[in-house]
Amino acid sequence: MDHGSSVRVTIDDVARAAGVSRQTVSRAMNDKGDISEATRRKVLATIEELDYRPSAFARGMRTQKAGTLALIIPDITNPFFPAVARGAFDAAAARGLGVVVHNTDADPAAEAEASRRIVDDGVAGAIAFFEEVDDGAVTALGRRVPLVVADRHSPDPTVASVRSDFATGTRTAIAHLRDRGHVELGMLDGAVHGKPERRRAFLEALGDDGDRVVTAPATVAGGTAGLRELLARHPGTTAVFAFNDLLAIGAVRALKAAGRRVPGEVAVVGYDDIPMAALVDPPLTTVHTDKYELGRTLVEVLGRRLDGHPAEHRTLAPRLVVRGTS
Amino acid sequence: MDHGSSVRVTIDDVARAAGVSRQTVSRAMNDKGDISEATRRKVLATIEELDYRPSAFARGMRTQKAGTLALIIPDITNPFFPAVARGAFDAAAARGLGVVVHNTDADPAAEAEASRRIVDDGVAGAIAFFEEVDDGAVTALGRRVPLVVADRHSPDPTVASVRSDFATGTRTAIAHLRDRGHVELGMLDGAVHGKPERRRAFLEALGDDGDRVVTAPATVAGGTAGLRELLARHPGTTAVFAFNDLLAIGAVRALKAAGRRVPGEVAVVGYDDIPMAALVDPPLTTVHTDKYELGRTLVEVLGRRLDGHPAEHRTLAPRLVVRGTS
DNA sequence: AAGGTTCCCGTGAACGTTATCGTTAGCTGG
DNA sequence: CCAGCTAACGATAACGTTCACGGGAACCTT
Incomplete structure (x- = not known):
């Protein structure tokens, strides 16, 4: 009932406690320049001490980018995708990113709706298994947010891709x-x-x-x-x-x-x-096909893109596994 | 490269275009009272016309609640969970909510980290398959955010639960x-x-x-x-x-x-x-056990909780399926 | 007719962060 | 010794929304 009753520790509290301005605190946690090593350590220490967590909302408000990325898949129930998702989850977690999953059932309308949500939510980037053959939608999404498509190539050079051969x-x-x-x-x-x-x-x-x-x-x-x-x-x-x-x-x-x-x-x-x-x-x-690796690679490629590198296009090699039906 | 270059349509733009104040626009889209049917329709029309989308960040900043909920599971790769996730995705989408998934491998440290992220991200609510036997962590999370636990009972009366019998x-x-x-x-x-x-x-x-x-x-x-x-x-x-x-x-x-x-x-x-x-x-x-139904019920219970209802405790009935090994 | 409701609607402030710019002190070079 | 530079930091202003108020008009009530 009383969710959120506890008062939030803000950047101003940290600034006050550390005896600096909030801008300096911001600089310290975001690895920006214009700060001495001594004060940065002091700020980081008081952040730890006060257990301060920056508000994702306030931060996103300024930067227009959240600490989360979107994963668009046709159907998590299709046994191909859980392993892909798992690879993506692990790689994203290693980068400190959350993953919001969108199920589309390969329905163009659902894909459009997912794209809509993605730009509305201001996610940092998106990974998509798109069915929609029309490249217009893909390009449109790619223009709004860093995008990596799986098992498909995009005419748009800014849209990265990872595909199995x-x-x-x-x-x-x-x-x-x-x-x-x-x-x-x-x-x-x-x-x-x-x-x-x-x-x-x-x-x-x-x-x-x-x-x-x-x-x-x-x-x-x-x-x-x-x-x-x-x-x-x-x-x-x-x-x-x-x-x-x-x-x-x-x-x-x-x-x-x-x-x-x-x-x-x-x-x-x-x-x-x-x-x-x-x-x-x-x-x-x-x-x-190495599904876990595919998921991992997808967020790796997206991550490099977020870091400012140009869009990559990678290919994963499948291999035959001979068992009992041949 | 130029992601976000297009200017955002804000609530003020809508207000100006509709000839009202921004507060009235807010009332119109949030189904609050204190607004006449005539102006509400006019506002809604101009919202449609300008293709206005409220900023999730700005909204979350005030309300401290996002349009997304968290799903904590041990391992999406375990064949039990994809169907659960699918049920949760569908029910959440029907409510206009996104779902961010956290994999924990049933590791208490990972569960704690996921809980941390959840309160930081300010999600609207959380669904958790917790392994951690210590109820303290569950109660702690439940105090910060509306919570529904699966296949487990919480001593905290504000934490809802859905379990298979x-x-x-x-x-x-x-x-x-x-x-x-x-x-x-x-x-x-x-x-x-x-x-x-x-x-x-x-x-x-x-x-x-x-x-x-x-x-x-x-x-x-x-x-x-x-x-x-x-x-x-x-x-x-x-x-x-x-x-x-x-x-x-x-x-x-x-x-x-x-x-x-x-x-x-x-x-x-x-x-x-x-x-x-x-x-x-x-x-x-x-x-x-009906896994899809479990996922669906989990977000339904969470949704009712978000709507202000008290925490529910539901039980799903399993049924025997006789096939070839007995 | 005076007071009391109710219905609409608008104004200011606040949420917590980062961008931009300004300021100060110290250092350099001629 | 002064102009010019840089390093380190702070003050102010946004970002876009909702909340807490307040106020005017219309509609009752006695």
């Missing part, structure tokens, strides 16, 4: 399947926009017309349905490459239900290496 | 196992503090001395190790109840590796019903 990841998976002797390959593509690399690399490697690619919702249920469709089109299919692990797991389930042995009769390889992948039976062969 | 959940699971004819039961308890209900209910139902309970880290690896220990102590064990699904999945793996059929020779039931539970082979029988 899907093309070579896909090629590695297909090469692996060919090494195992498979010739009739099929693909389960995820029904998501803006991520054509996997499908493109697949078609490129096969010189195919696309009839061997079926698109389905990127879920387990989508995987079982998609696999049936694929088998209906090409009964001789002997190996399946999936857009992500959820689809792959669904495919394996459908295969087992149909009485086909995995990997004896049909091999399956997924993408992402979510935690579940190692625990299903048989454990899933998949292209591993 | 672990005791009856556990009893239901054990009754199910007994119905199946099992008599030699064992339990895999998680090595976490502050959650004795499951173990207690288990021991209570058995009238046992605790020798049939082995404690292990609440992970898959902990489950396999714990099960071996359990079998070493009581080779005749025919049914295992686990603290959570991770432990249960680990147990099933160990069982299969040891050549024991599940559920033919040994039955296993987990707790939580994480997404993985339905996908392992055989699919896991488990006590389902």
Whole structure:
């Protein structure tokens, strides 16, 4: 009921106690110049003694920047994202930044709403997994706040990016399947926009017309349905490459239900290496992307941007993890 | 580079454009009284027209409360929490609130640091999954900011709580196992503090001395190790109840590796019903807790608290989901 | 008709910080 | 010895909002 009843220790209290002006206190804690080493230490000591904490509001009011950054993701429930978020949390905490998460369900309207909130809240910077193919929105947000986009490139040179190299990841998976002797390959593509690399690399490697690619919702249920469709089109299919692990797991389930042995009769390889992948039976062969590292790198790149460096563009290398489905 | 170069539309601009004072504008947007319906509509219209957004900083400066709430969890990577977070995100978004997430790894020092940040950032309220058994810290935080704790009760009457009824959940699971004819039961308890209900209910139902309970880290690896220990102590064990699904999945793996059929020779039931539970082979029988609903309820309770209502204490009922391991 | 409400609305002040500019003392160089 | 510089610090003014007042008009009440 009486929240906030205790009086706040302000910068003036510190100034008074240290026998200096509040401006000097400000200089001491913000590592600005124009202050002698002696007084700075004294000020810092009294700050410690009084347990003074600067008001984030008052500070943000002047600087228009908060000590927090925004993370826009489609769905924290999608097993790909918790690890990404964790990497981002840890790296942000190390920098003394908080992270406010926005779920969008890959809905453009929700993405716009999140962007709106972000500029309103005056966060220090933003990290975004955007679905919206229209670059206008991205550029608009990038103009208002330092921005790093994941798995996507922005035409705006001030928007940094970190992406996983899907093309070579896909090629590695297909090469692996060919090494195992498979010739009739099929693909389960995820029904998501803006991520054509996997499908493109697949078609490129096969010189195919696309009839061997079926698109389905990127879920387990989508995987079982998609696999049936694929088998209906090409009964001789002997190996399946999936857009992500959820689809792959669904495919394996459908295969087992149909009485086909995995990997004896049909091999399956997924993408992402979510935690579940190692625990299903048989454990899933998949292209591993380091999600924690992705999250970490995203805030690292954002941090460098906040420190005044130019926008970087980094690429993370995936690697194949061979388990029991191939 | 030139972030924030565009000039801000302030409340004074709106006031000028609408031909009223800024106080009237404030009244219009905050649904305060003392304003006629006519002028309020006019003000709202000009707000819309000028695309005015109140400064969160300036507002927070006066009210000491931001439009954001904090969510303290041990680990977003633990499959239990993404769904909780999602429920919290959705409910918060519906209320126009942002959510800043703090990962603690159940480390008291990290929990203290998160609490520190929370009061510093002046969030509107906080939701916490605390590990710290010492109630002093919880009460201290609760005194500074409206607080709702999950799966735990606070002695402080101003701290609200939402908990899953672990005791009856556990009893239901054990009754199910007994119905199946099992008599030699064992339990895999998680090595976490502050959650004795499951173990207690288990021991209570058995009238046992605790020798049939082995404690292990609440992970898959902990489950396999714990099960071996359990079998070493009581080779005749025919049914295992686990603290959570991770432990249960680990147990099933160990069982299969040891050549024991599940559920033919040994039955296993987990707790939580994480997404993985339905996908392992055989699919896991488990006590389902509605994690999304938990997250949703947590912010609902917090919201009512913010609206001035007294602290509530709610309990969510779990239910048994029988699948393939029992 | 005088006093009392109620309904609207505006004026000043305050929240706690940082930016800008000014001031002082001490030092340098010619 | 004085102009000019620099280092260290302080005073004032913002940043944009809400709170505590106060006051005028209209509408009752007796």
